[in-house]
Each structure stands twice: as structure tokens, then as C-alpha cells.
């Protein structure tokens with residue numbers, strides 16, 4: 185049986201273990217220590233962020249971001265609809281309510297025009313949201329400038345969920361560093377991983393200091409344990425920060441490898457009828473964290489699920505594009521602005537195996553798997569090809585029989 189090909193798996197470099205060993209040798213086995221500090225500093229250098237707080241997950245980072253901005257019970261927060269649930273769950277942790285905004289076709293990310301219109305309408309009725317959570321999907325930045333402009337116009341803080349977009353650019357800079365706060369994730373399936381972890385960044389040093397305070401149980405400066413606020417246990421372990429430091433050193437290689445996957449897939453498959461790859465928007469460089477495509481079943485001859493199941497049969501893991509949050513049962517009573525684009529991307533979209541450690545052989549297996557589904561789904565064409573052969577044979581027979589009669 186052939187080896188299983190997974191969607192996106194961890195890919196260690198050669199320094200991670202050294203940093204982990206250093207943590208053991210110095211006994212810094214705690215959610216504090218020199219690797220945590222260095223990881224934050226190095227992360228700022230790589231992304232251009234002002235300040236950073238290393239946390240236990242991207243979800244934790246988003247939770248703190250919303251709290252730091254002052255999102256409160258009963259508030260509304262605008263959020264991209266085409267994303268993972270973790271983009272909106274922290275809104276609910278605070279008792280606030282998400283309002284989902286549809287994607288545009290060029291980036292698959294939040295549609296700036298829809299956001300502008302929605303904010304204008306809300307301003308007129310005096311019901312502006314307390315924050316906007318902008319997601320940068322599958323390694324591609326959203327169109328940040330018009331979104332930031334609309335947020336600034338109504339003085340609404342922008343939080344960027346860049347969990348999937350570390351290493352990408354928007355007009356030369358890192359998505360995640362434009363808004364009031366940005367968050368990143370180092371979960372096992374992301375472009376780099378610390379086995380689990382996240383980062384909160386901001387150009388406001390006070391906000392980041394406050395994030396560290398809240399992340400360590402909100403302990404007031406006193407020799408005894410004193411608390412004037414509810415805190416959390418959200419700091420990143422020094423051991424895991426060591427893994428993160430090693431991974432940060434190979435980030436650009438990981439981006440290059442994932443972009444290469446995309447190039448190989450698209451040059452081998454984009455000529456197939458009904459296949460369209462997630463477009464790369466002109467304003468930046470996508471990491472192609474995951475290579476995604478849409479399948480038009482009429483043109484291709486099979487739908488997304490048929491392709492996914494055919495690949496699964498060959499031990500190849502692929503996944504539907506995120507189910508929009510406005511379609512999730514848990515968010516059924518939330519307002520949605522638009523939604524048809526995200527619905528369509530979910531109905532037809534497939535994420536292919538995209539790890540930076542895939543071999544050419546792996547990529548070939550995925551490509552042949554998809555090509556085979558297309559070929560097998562063309563019975564009419566096959567029949568036509570075969571009927572031509574049959575016709576040719578008949579003509580040949582008739583000719584041979586006639587010939588033998590005449591010769592006899």
C-alpha cells in the first residue's frame with residue numbers, strides 16, 4: 185500500500201532540537217525564559233511588527249486581542265465568513281456577537297466594498313461594531329488598504345487574523361502588521377509550527393505589555409498573589425519557543441517550497457476543463473500555505489466531493505475549502521452580509537496536500553489522481569473514441585470479406 189499523503193504536516197529544520205536542548209540544559213522548562221523573549225524579538229524582525237507577545241495558541245492571541253481592544257458582552261464584531269471557526273470563537277468567548285462579511289473573488293478574502301457599505305449603514309443607525317476581524321486566507325493577504333481606510337473612517341480597530349499568512353506580503357509588508365493588533369498561529373498544520381503556539385503583535389508597546397500581563401493570570405506587582413482583573417494562562421512555553429525560533433530560521437525556505445507546490449499543481453492541472461486555482465492577488469505575494477482550487481462539476485465531469493473521495497481512496501488527504509461561518513450551526517443566528525461568494529467557494533473548493541516536505545513523487549500522485557478522475561468521468565468521450573475504433577474495424581472486416589470474395 186502506498187504511503188499516506190497528508191494535507192500539511194510539520195517540517196522541522198536543523199536548529200529546533202538544539203534550542204530545545206538548550207532549554208533542557210538550562211532548566212528553562214516554563215512558560216517564561218530566554219527562548220520566549222528571543223522568539224518575540226526575532227518574530228518582530230521577520231515580520232516588521234513593533235512588539236510581540238508569544239502565546240499558547242493563535243486562538244488565545246485573538247481572544248486577548250479582542251479583550252485588549254475593549255470588546256464587551258453584547259457588542260458586535262465584524263468578521264470574515266470564509267475562515268476557520270477559531271477566527272470567530274473568541275468573539276463569542278467575550279459574549280459578543282460576530283457579523284459575517286463575504287469574500288471577494290480576487291483574493292477569497294473579505295470584500296472591502298461590502299465592508300465599507302455595511303459600516304456606512306451601521307453608522308447611519310448608530311450601531312457600529314466594536315472591532316473588525318480580518319482574516320488572511322490560505323497564505324494570501326486580504327486587500328488591507330481599503331479595509332483599513334474604512335475602519336479608520338469610523339474609528340473601528342482592525343484586528344488581523346494572519347494565522348495562515350505568516351511569510352506573505354501585502355504591498356511589500358507583512359499582513360498582520362497593519363491593523364491595531366495582528367495574530368499568528370504556530371499550530372502543527374501551519375507554515376511553521378512550534379507544536380502549538382501563537383503570537384500577538386502590535387506597534388503599541390503598552391497593548392503588548394498588557395497582553396503578557398493578561399496571559400500570565402493578571403498578577404498585580406506584589407510579593408503576594410494579588411489580582412484586580414481576570415487573567416488567563418496563555419503564555420508560550422520556553423521549550424516550544426525554542427522550536428519556534430528554529431522554525432523562524434527556515435520560514436523563507438518553507439514559503440518557497442509551498443509556492444513551488446502551487447506552481448507544479450497549477451502547471452499540471454489548470455488546463456483541465458472546470459479547474460480554477462485560487463487566484464494570487466496583484467497586491468502581494470501569497471505563501472500558498474494551502475494550494476486551493478475550485479471544480480466546476482459540469483465542465484470537469486466530477487464534483488469536488490467525488491475528487492476528494494477518489495483521492496482519499498489512494499491515501500491522499502484533501503479537504504473542502506472552509507465551510508463559511510455563516511453556514512455553521514453554532515453561528516446560525518448571526519447576521520451575514522452577502523455570503524454567496526463564500527458559499528460558492530465552499531461548494532466547489534478543494535485544498536490539496538500542500539506541505540513544504542512533499543516530494544515530487546507525492547505531487548505526481550496527487551496530480552495523476554485528479555487527472556484520472558477527469559478521464560474516467562468522460563464516458564461519452566470514451567465511447568466516441570471506442571466507437572471510432574469499432575467503426576474502423578467493421579470497415580476493415582467488410583473490406584477483407586469483399587476482398588476475399590473477389591479473390592475467390
Ligand SMILES: *Cc1c(COP(=O)(O)O)cnc(C)c1O
Nearest residue numbers: 241242243268270271347369371
Ligand atoms: C489556525 C487558525 C487559527 C487558530 O490558531 P491556533 O494556534 O490553532 O489556535 C485562527 N485563525 C485561522 C484563520 C487559522 O487558520
